[in-house]
Amino acid sequence: MAEMSARPRRAQASPEIERLVTLLAKLPGFGPRSARRAALHLLKKRDGLMQPLSQALADAAQSVRTCQRCGNLDTSDPCSVCTDPARDASTLCVVVDVADLWALERSGAYQGHYHVLGGVLSALDGVRPEDLRIASLLARVQAGGVSEVVLALAATVEGQTTAHYLGDLLADQGVSVTKLAHGVPVGGELDHLDDGTLLAALKARRSV
Amino acid sequence: MAEMSARPRRAQASPEIERLVTLLAKLPGFGPRSARRAALHLLKKRDGLMQPLSQALADAAQSVRTCQRCGNLDTSDPCSVCTDPARDASTLCVVVDVADLWALERSGAYQGHYHVLGGVLSALDGVRPEDLRIASLLARVQAGGVSEVVLALAATVEGQTTAHYLGDLLADQGVSVTKLAHGVPVGGELDHLDDGTLLAALKARRSV
Structure with missing residues (x-):
């Protein structure tokens, strides 16, 4: 002992x-x-x-800033996405986080502009609309030139709550508001999917 | 498409x-x-x-060096273990890596000095005795004052090969050469253990 x-x-x-x-x-x-x-x-x-x-940490900490227009992280403000003339400024994709923006960019499937919310509404965590980049989203839409807002938010309760809130907010702004399709992930096996996803995929079925 | x-x-x-x-x-x-x-x-x-x-990366990269005596990483050379007068210099614990030294120090179970080999002998990876800190281990033992060398090497094929090599090397140097006991890890369940460990634990059984 x-x-x-x-x-x-x-x-x-x-x-x-x-x-x-x-x-x-x-x-x-x-x-x-x-x-x-x-x-x-x-x-x-x-x-x-x-x-x-x-050195990379010091460089990035010093040079990377938040784009005041869309919330993206870049060395320039407005960021390279906002200033790219080849991109479609009439479509805004609303994402929660810069990580989601990066994921969409990696897919190469989206050619429009972004708006990074910086979080999701959450009564539990005390996140209110004024804590997110929602006022600036509304301002961008009201400034004109935007025809579609794509809500690319997580299919979680809080993500969908936020999507509903934004849908209501943008309803009478003369823009079409869309959201990402639910369904079977490419490469995903059916028996590993939850019932909600299967239900959504079945509801949205298409002729082949 | x-x-x-x-x-x-x-x-x-x-x-x-x-x-x-x-x-x-x-x-x-x-x-x-x-x-x-x-x-x-x-x-x-x-x-x-x-x-x-x-800053911490820059500081550590600039100030931390390898102890020329034992191979530990510290800001002083010889390191704080080698220079601690309260530690027992007559016992040398041979470890593969500084991570193993840290693990033994966290246990608080060892009060002697260390010798960090920097790797294990491996014919496959072409690691020969001269690639490891073996000559300096022998020199420390031959310099006198050491009564026991504890081989705290991994119970892998290469760790045990290295232990055998060191055992042979130190056999006629007038020091006792020991190695860590094999056995059931504290908190470990028997049916999750491999046969080799169970065999070793059974062989080394003690009266309670």
Whole structure:
């Protein structure tokens, strides 16, 4: 029992390493263990990874700003999407987060402009319309030139609540308001799908 | 089919963000998707996380060095373990990596000095004795003052090959060479253990 009760002497890693581990552990997907692993990996690749990452973080923190028009993150404001003349400014796609904008851009399926809300309405988390980029969305629509607003919000309760709210808000603005289709994900197996998705896919069935 | 064959127009995230994502994706445990998530998280917490992390990376890259005596990472060389007068210098614990040293320090169960090999012998990966910190281990033992060398190497084929090699090397140096006990992990359930561990635990059984 002696070794359990005696307070053992432990070497701390140096404060510099401890601090690095603590900060890395705050990244999404990282915990204390993976942060330690990452810190060691970085210390082994100082010139190839650690210094460049430090520089990239400083560069991005300094140069990346939020587009005042759409909420996208870019080094220019308005962002490169808003200023691209080849894109269709008459269509606005409303997304919750920049990550969703990136996902739609990766798909290459969308050629219009965006509007990043910055969150979803949530009574539970106390997120009200004025906490989101909703006033600026309405202002963009009212400024004219917009014919369609695509609501690309998550098919969660809060996402759909937000979609309903926006649908009501935009109903008498003379724009068509659409939302993404529900259905079977491409490559998805039927027996892994929830009933709601299957129901939606069945309802929206099309002739082949 | 038109939308499939036409090369769609896609906005790239700014080069600063792309570069950050690319570097983050090189961290162990991160892929492109989690790196994008982490980059967005960082961009949202610039002052609280992004700038400090950049600074911590730069600080650690600049100040942390490898202890020339034991291979530990610390801001001082020799490291704080090697120079701690309260620790027992007559016991050397041989570990593969600094991560293993940290794990043993967290346990608080070890009060001696360390020797970090920097890898395991591997014919497959072409790791030979001269690629590891083995010559300096032998030199430390031959310099005198060491009575026991604890081989805390992984219970893998390569870890045990390395342990055998070191055991032979140190056999006629007048030190006792020990290794960690095999057995049931504390909190481990028997039916989740492999046969090798069960066999080792049974062989090493003790009277209660």
